[in-house]
Amino acid sequence: DVKVTQSSRYLVKRTGEKVFLECVQDMDHENMFWYRQDPGLGLRLIYFSYDVKMKEKGDIPEGYSVSREKKERFSLILESASTNQTSMYLCASSLGVAGQETQYFGPGTRLLVL
Amino acid sequence: DQQVKQNSPSLSVQEGRISILNCDYTNSMFDYFLWYKKYPAEGPTFLISISSIKDKNEDGRFTVFLNKSAKHLSLHIVPSQPGDSAVYFCAASDQVPDKLIFGTGTRLQVFP
Numbered sequence: 538d539v540k541v542t543q544s545s546r547y548l549v550k551r552t553g554e555k556v557f558l559e560c561v562q563d564m565d566h567e568n569m570f571w572y573r574q575d576p577g578l579g580l581r582l583i584y585f586s587y588d589v590k591m592k593e594k595g596d597i598p599e600g601y602s603v604s605r606e607k608k609e610r611f612s613l614i615l616e617s618a619s620t621n622q623t624s625m626y627l628c629a630s631s632l633g634v635a636g637q638e639t640q641y642f643g644p645g646t647r648l649l650v651l
Numbered sequence: 652d653q654q655v656k657q658n659s660p661s662l663s664v665q666e667g668r669i670s671i672l673n674c675d676y677t678n679s680m681f682d683y684f685l686w687y688k689k690y691p692a693e694g695p696t697f698l699i700s701i702s703s704i705k706d707k708n709e710d711g712r713f714t715v716f717l718n719k720s721a722k723h724l725s726l727h728i729v730p731s732q733p734g735d736s737a738v739y740f741c742a743a744s745d746q747v748p749d750k751l752i753f754g755t756g757t758r759l760q761v762f763p
Contacts, residue, residue, distance in 0.1 A: 579755035642694035
């Protein structure tokens, strides 16, 4: 079974702090993704990566950056946290083979920015 | 512009009956569709998928139907069980690269 783990389940930060969210997958997947989930808005893609050191902007990249130094690890960085970044953050990975688009998700990190 | 739409934010069904969750999409280039189930405070879990070359895929109590001409897919759960109570997301793949576009979700409640 694919396992995607996220470093924290719950996080409380103050406005202006730099926040790091870590994600690790153990199935040698090529692609990794960061989403945020907000009520009534579904899952919105922040950034994704299809290879080490590669990154692509998703639909809502503003205020975020990412890092993928190793294949199994994909980090989401909030450079200066703001209250509107309070959300559930979800990491996912996929194999990266045509016809195998299924993404597997981690348990999520619920971030509260005060 | 929402490319994948779930127009019903919630659905309530009696245990043992059929649950039908609907999803519409606008992009005719989508060729792979998935349903995910999400419990509170957990990540979404993959439920079932369908390729655009098929019109039906079945896995136990779950069946997904795809109507390409109408750009519509649906998830049928028969019989519904209280443990099925969750938020269900449909998603479509635009393969760039394997990027999924998610709907806004439908909260299903199955009551005894």
